[in-house]
Amino acid sequence: MSINLKKGQRISLTKDNQGLSKIMVGLGWDPVKKGSGGLLGALFGGGAPDIDCDASVLMLDANDKIKDKNDIIYFGNLTSKCGSVRHMGDNLTGEGEGDDEQIMIDLNKVPANIQKLVFVVNIYDCVRRKQDFGMIQNAFIRIVNMANNQELVRFNLTEQYSGRTALFVGEIYRHNNEWKFAAIGEGTNDTSLKDIVQRFA
Template identity: 65%
Template sequence: MGINLQKGQKIDLTKGNPGLTKIMVGLGWDEVSKPKAGGFLGGLLGGGGGAAIDCDASAILLDAQDKLTSKDRLVYFGNLQSGDKSVKHSGDNLTGAGDGDDEQIQVDLSSVPSAIQKIVFVVNIYDCVKRKQDFGLIANAFIRVVNPVNGQEFCRYNLTESYAGKTSLVVAEVYRHNNEWKFAAIGQGTNDTSLSELIRRYQ
């Protein structure tokens, strides 16, 4: 059984797990039940635009100055692996339907270039402005870290606070510390309305 983390908590990944070189980062979410037409929430949010909510998970590979220095260090549905192939995305899930992980990102820690000090995992809502959607329409969001060799879950962070009005989430990060890798639960909501807007924070 993995460790359940709270916002702001950190955990060692490689220290205490000798030989660990690869991790799978799974992200999941559910769409809340759609309100009836004319209901308070429906009126407030324009009925969610009527479309299913398409959440997109991405990984941003940063240098020691927390900067994204090249476009091949952004891994998302439009670029499924980093230029060095150390980070790979499972592909886009358009609805978030079903149990378990909605999107998965594989990280080969042993292949991450030394210039990369941090990998930030974010989720944004595709076309959120046009569809009038925000994270108030999402429930049961989580991120977890798994050993892909044996399926052992190291840790899980359930994003339990309200993110109503927010259109992007900086969910968590995996980072180097004293030649080891650690995981930090972030859970920061933002009003960035697209991935391109979100990554400006790191440029």
């Protein structure tokens, strides 16, 4: 049975799931429904571009640093050099049910020097498009055991993130020979993945 977490909670993924290795991390969100825009909206399709949220994974060492650019997994670098993290590709609109982006992880293949996998979501071209996470609703992260397709953990981000342009959603980390998950849910004003990565340089 899936466990629903609240912001700040932590849970062991491997303690009660002996042999857990291959997991899928699903991230999802929905654009807030836009109004019709009246006559002009009807004539010209509303004009506002879709919100393109990009999920990324940062592979950090014991000092919370990124040592290699290949340890940043995103739409421009879909697979880590070690093969332990694989991004399944970019969803450009957030439309549709279920996961918008999925990341496959083999915990047994994560190199020993990697202590933490941080999951972040940012809005592509947010400054020019004047978009922020106040325009997003129903955001979540969930973890599925790929051996039996069982959802282990879900964290629904229920806060109001208006004005925020990036989200630190959650992290998977090593602790005493276990893999744990922490529900973070922190919004920031980073305007690109490059800005986010600078925090860990």
